[in-house]
Amino acid sequence: MPTPHPATLRSLLITAALFAAPLGYAQDRPPGAPIGPLGFGGAPAPTDPAYQPIAHQTNAAEVAAVLGRVLAYVDSATPSRLVDRKTGQEITDFTTPNPNTSFERDPQHPFGVVGYEWGVAYAGMLAAADATGDPRFSAFVSSRMALIAHALPAFGTPPPGGGQPFRNPVRGLVAPGALDDIGAMDAAIIKARIAGVGPDLKPVIDTAAKFISHGQFRLPDGTLARHWPVPESVWADDMYMSVPALAQTGKLTGDTRYYDDAIRQVRQIADHLFEPAKGIFRHGWISSNPDSLDVHWGRANGWCMMAMVELLDVLPPDYPGRDDVLALLRAQIRGVAALQSGSGLWHQLLDRPDSYLETSASAMFVFSIARAIDRGWISPVYGTIAQTGWNAVAGKVNAKGQVEGTCVGTNFALDFPYYYFRPASPLAPHGYGPVLLAGAEMLRLLKNDAVALKPQVGSIYFMPKADAANVRR
Secondary structure (H helix, E strand, C coil): CCCCCHHHHHHHHHHHHHHHCCCCCHHHCCCCCCCCCECHHHCECCCCCCHHHHHCCCCHHHHHHHHHHHHHHHHHHCCCCEEECCCCCECCCCCCCCCCEEECCCCCCCCCCCCHHHHHHHHHHHHHHHHHCCHHHHHHHHHHHHHHHHHHHHHCCCCCCCCCCCCCCCHHHHCCCCHHHHHHHHHHHHHHHHHCCCCCCHHHHHHHHHHHHHHCCECCCCCECECCCCCCEEECHHHHHHHHHHHHHHHHHCCCHHHHHHHHHHHHHHHHHEECCCCEECCEEECCCCCCCCCCEHHHHHHHHHHHHHHHHHCCCCCCCHHHHHHHHHHHHHHHHCCCCCCCCEECECCCCCCCEEHHHHHHHHHHHHHHHHCCCCCHHHHHHHHHHHHHHHCCECCCCCECCCECCCCCCCCHHHHHCCCECCCCHHHHHHHHHHHHHHHHHHCCCCEEEEEECCEEEEEEHHHHCCCCC
């Protein structure tokens, strides 16, 4: 009988050893116990130090600590007073417009309190308050909503037709000129109202409903669109700048016309921008140039995914059109999940791995995927995607509570280098709300009684609890 080749003999010995080994897997060992040089099936167990923080099974205390750091920084970095710009004195009389009114500004307050980024941040604070039970998050929302309520009369009412004689940073809440001015803020204000947090800002809610429904430019088919920077452009961003506000208005008022319009916007924006073969959205579309580049900007996709999640959250289970929204969300989650990088984050341009890793979009995906699992809209198996994404996002929150790696505000452009070279900065407010939302939803996912977490061969498996009981051990 011929002698086996040394390589063949080595292969046979390894195979025999594996089949002779006990059937107990690594998960049978006490937590933290070494599993030896080989994992299940002979695959090397992950030992690279860069992998451990990503694959780490996080816990509620760790998530809450990240959220607490973000809260502390945002609280210190946003103004909490109105001051006279000339004298520097705090303004306490809010009944008389003052041309020198200003939000407090100094190096410790680099942010504002109004804008779509802050609408997301307030929604994130409310979600964190609910998930953690920590009243500091809702107290932040209450204090800044009160500041906005004081600012509205202090800055004065913009005159009809424009021509404001002095800068009015809250003008977008009383005389919006674009969805960015009021949509995300309105959604957060309604959530705060429903939660009983902060003052009554119903005039802003009414203004938003009127503007989104009748003031913002639309294409002939009713799709919300922009005339800037070029005429008749549809942006993925506007799914979030409109749909959550419409959904919350429908919930608040009981008027289903707002639900119907929200569903229409999801469908029609997707008709213009969603690419089923890839499962992701283009950033924009222009009527005069419908064959422009397919730019798959990360945060634009995050806006769409969060908008659909927000809408599904309020729609009754059997509402007409809900199934279409759910099918689109599932398709996008599949497409986005496949593009997660080895770091756990997603790229600035999702399908271009030479573009930089970006935090705000990554947090948006984590929030949306975790919420979809929590609500039973997708399989728990996506929980591993959410957890590795969260671990990576949490790693971008520095000791001060700043969110690093967030792309600054970005236009819809027709060249790839524009997106490649957009700066990332901890002073970009776009990252704070998504991180708060992602952390809050991860807390809910970790506490979800219908989902079981199973550490297996160096990874964490999320699965329905009924199936988890039958996992071979």
